[in-house]
Amino acid sequence: MNEVCLLPGPVTLSAAVQAAWHRPPLYHRSAEFMTLYAQVRARLASLAGCGDVALFAGSGTLANDVVAATIAAGTSPGRGLILENGEFGCRLVAQAARFGLMPRVLSWPWGRPWDIDAIAAAFDDEPAGSWVWGVHHESSTGILNDLPALMALARQRGQRVCVDAVSSIGGLPVDLSEVALASGTSGKALGSCSGIALVFANRHKLGPLDLSRVPTYFDLHAALDHTGPRFTFPSPPLQALAAALTDYATPAQARARYDHYQFLGCYVRRELRRLGFLPLTGEHHASPTITTFAPPDGTTSEAFVELCHGRGFLVGGQSRYLSERRLVQIATMGALERTDVAPFFDDLSPLLPAARTPRGLVNTAQRRIAAPVEAAGRCAIR
Numbered sequence: 001m002n003e004v005c006l007l008p009g010p011v012t013l014s015a016a017v018q019a020a021w022h023r024p025p026l027y028h029r030s031a032e033f034m035t036l037y038a039q040v041r042a043r044l045a046s047l048a049g050c051g052d053v054a055l056f057a058g059s060g061t062l063a064n065d066v067v068a069a070t071i072a073a074g075t076s077p078g079r080g081l082i083l084e085n086g087e088f089g090c091r092l093v094a095q096a097a098r099f100g101l102m103p104r105v106l107s108w109p110w111g112r113p114w115d116i117d118a119i120a121a122a123f124d125d126e127p128a129g130s131w132v133w134g135v136h137h138e139s140s141t142g143i144l145n146d147l148p149a150l151m152a153l154a155r156q157r158g159q160r161v162c163v164d165a166v167s168s169i170g171g172l173p174v175d176l177s178e179v180a181l182a183s184g185t186s187g188k189a190l191g192s193c194s195g196i197a198l199v200f201a202n203r204h205k206l207g208p209l210d211l212s213r214v215p216t217y218f219d220l221h222a223a224l225d226h227t228g229p230r231f232t233f234p235s236p237p238l239q240a241l242a243a244a245l246t247d248y249a250t251p252a253q254a255r256a257r258y259d260h261y262q263f264l265g266c267y268v269r270r271e272l273r274r275l276g277f278l279p280l281t282g283e284h285h286a287s288p289t290i291t292t293f294a295p296p297d298g299t300t301s302e303a304f305v306e307l308c309h310g311r312g313f314l315v316g317g318q319s320r321y322l323s324e325r326r327l328v329q330i331a332t333m334g335a336l337e338r339t340d341v342a343p344f345f346d347d348l349s350p351l352l353p354a355a356r357t358p359r360g361l362v363n364t365a366q367r368r369i370a371a372p373v374e375a376a377g378r379c380a381i382r
């Protein structure tokens with residue numbers, strides 16, 4: 001059966017990206033590889049309006065580890081601040097701790113966006129030149145946090161901003177021109193395979209660093225300064241990412257891609273509401289690419305995932321941080337059209353009790369999730 005992938009990764013690959021992945025391997029010191037590597041870096045930097053970007057062979061978590069290592073290598077990193085309103089914010093706290101950082105953590109319950117006023121108040125307690133780190137698109141809840149508002153605030157207060165843009169980059173316009181550091185991945189909204197961790201950097205925002213004690217592989221300055229990769233780098237994910245980036249080659253193409261994602265996300269949320277499911281996140285803060293919701297009462301996340309699988313659709317719900325809270329999610333990233341997604345709602349609606357008794361069904365879980373007790377983040381990975 002031809003399954004429709006509504007997971008936040010792996011995502012549906014276009015034929016061009018798949019073909020690029022399957023090209024014969026290139027030696028990572030060859031001229032062809034070096035040209036492609038430089039081209040991919042330049043395209044990514046320009047897509048995000050960022051000064052530079054380093055590539056590492058690995059997943060998004062590696063990019064966040066590099067960010068944490070780099071913050072910790074600041075000659076006076078200070079206390080700093082982490083913003084946490086979901087699983088991935090929670091992981092940043094854990095990752096920072098591993099590099100000896102002990103930031104103040106501002107937390108909000110799952111499904112609530114950053115509170116900009118609370119962040120402003122917290123900045124008042126931070127010395128100028130301190131840092132703040134948060135997740136732009138919190139993939140666990142589908143919330144899009146207000147990065148432009150955070151940037152504006154940080155500009156006024158002289159704070160350095162680091163962002164986890166792993167699931168936002170490629171999914172909507174993301175302006176990284178004023179951040180110090182940001183993470184991304186090849187395998188989500190950019191529409192390629194996973195395997196390349198992206199670390200965006202504006203060097204003049206980094207301040208003095210002592211990278212001599214940072215693990216060799218994580219040395220961001222060295223990675224940025226090197227023309228090609230510092231170490232062995234697999235060519236399939238690079239070739240696939242280069243192919244995926246052609247969808248963003250001109251501003252008009254990028255715009256069309258973002259509009260398409262926006263359209264699909266609206267469609268998914270509208271259809272879910274029509275079937276009686278309430279997205280965890282309010283429309284105003286909804287990300288275009290991931291929608292999280294509770295399955296019908298009495299149905300576990302795993303059972304819902306199985307039900308969908310039986311109908312030919314792969315949906316999210318197997319991650320512990322979702323199943324523990326009885327949540328599932330639909331992501332529309334990569335080469336998906338409305339016509340791919342529409343049968344999901346048509347096929348499932350007769351099977352779901354929610355379709356017969358709209359409303360009510362999702363509300364118990366909804367209330368449970370929104371309860372403040374959930375705010376004290378227990379993250380799945382430490």
Ligand SMILES: *Cc1c(COP(=O)(O)O)cnc(C)c1O
Pocket residue numbers: 059060061062088135137138139164165166167185194
């Ligand atoms: C997926 C994701 C990560 C982790 O990426 P991996 O590729 O699983 O290592 C980190 N942050 C966010 C926001 C993500 O969506």
